[in-house]
Amino acid sequence: MSRKIDLPTQKEMNKLHHLQRLSFWSSISMPQRLTLGFLSVITVGTLLLLLxxxxxxxxxxxxxxxxxxxxxxxxxxxxxxxDTATHWTVFGQCVIIMLVEIGALGFMSFSVLLFTATKRRMDLRSKLMVQEVYNLQTLYDTQSVFGYVIKLSVIIQIVGAALLAPFMIHDFGWQRGLFFAVFHAISAFGNSGFSILPNGTSDYINQPIVLFILALLIVAGSLGFLVWRDLLWYYRTRRLTLHSKLALLMTGSLIFGGFILFEITESNLAFAHELSPVKSAFDTLFMSISYRTAGFTEFSFDQMAPATILLTIILMYIGGTPGSTAGGIKTTTLGVLILQTNAALRGKKDVTFAHRRLPHENIVRALLLVFVSLVFLATLSFLLLISEGKSETYGLEYIIFEVVSAFATAGLSLGLTPHLSTFGQLIIMLAMFIGRVGIYTVMFSILNVHEEAAQYRYPEESVIIG
Incomplete structure (x- = not known):
């Protein structure tokens, strides 16, 4: 007599599939989750842009x-x-700016927003992912802090759009002008450099106020959410963290230093465009701020001196502050290396700043980041030279500029990107992806690194350096 077998119901099958998905999600590391999440955002965006x-x-x-x-x-x-302005419809441009918003704030911030909206508490894994994305030192009050971050970001972008609106409505009418204002406020705060203006931000080369508003939005986005939190809570705590002090010092130094150097290298631009001294100073200040992180430009690079191009590459490579919308190796990384060099030259064992001693792990991490990023950039540049180097128009400086711009998510171009082969475009996409997700996150995703305590140490022996 055959035995009757009870097949699982559809509800039971759905539950089983759900458990399998949870099992897979639980089995992968935190960096792998972040990488997969970012790839998912790109996939959805690609499908929408194909419509x-x-x-x-x-x-x-x-x-x-x-x-x-x-x-x-x-x-x-x-x-x-x-061309973003002419190739895409309004719907396509809305998809692009939404991807910028998600990329700027991070998809984990939107997860925090979802938890807050549904009045649910974040689980430990979600908090750990947020901590990984924004380099938080502790998990304390993660959900409320990042609910606050999203609110602050939205407020800054609304204020920016409101300030830009009168100028753009005057030039393009109510409907287009308002859309342009919102688009460029999000793009500037996100440090993305996307523009749907007919000639980009060069349309406002003679309107310093517009450039100043965009510059403020760029700085607000590139400072980092943790620095903003410290600044806005200063009235309560009466202190800034060491991270915020170093980030603010380096950001101010880079803006001022870039301004002075651009004034030197591009002293003839003001005469070429018949700009007054005040407008020329505003344009140079905008260059110093935008070229490092955002990629908005008022001048064609064809008009610029080789020294300006080299300076731009250096500024792009440095980038913005950790936990911000900007890329690069980050301002604090440069700050730590300068402090380490200063301590070494003075024969000091401890690296100190603002009456605090930096942990050895910070210095090792900064050195590792610079070394790995330089190897990565050299490798991608080498691959592009193989695939695109036969062109007589685009030389080595074009390749290096484009690769650094992609890795630093700065978005500036010498005109090479639209002419790249499919392989070349894939190389640039890889640079953009790793530049945004973070080179550590991608490395740990691939290697699945787990920190292990060593049970023994080998004898020490020196080697000759230099």
């Missing part, structure tokens, strides 16, 4: 256009292979 409603049908459009643009927007870079 006929996203682009003008009279323009040639293919998969790589959508994938490259989605990667650039989600990584808040701003490099493009097609």
């Amino acid at each position: 006929p409603i996203s682009y003008h049908t009279d323009n040639p459009h293919h998969f790589m256009n959508a994938l490259f643009t989605a990667t650039s927007a989600a990584s808040v870079t701003g490099l493009t292979v097609v």
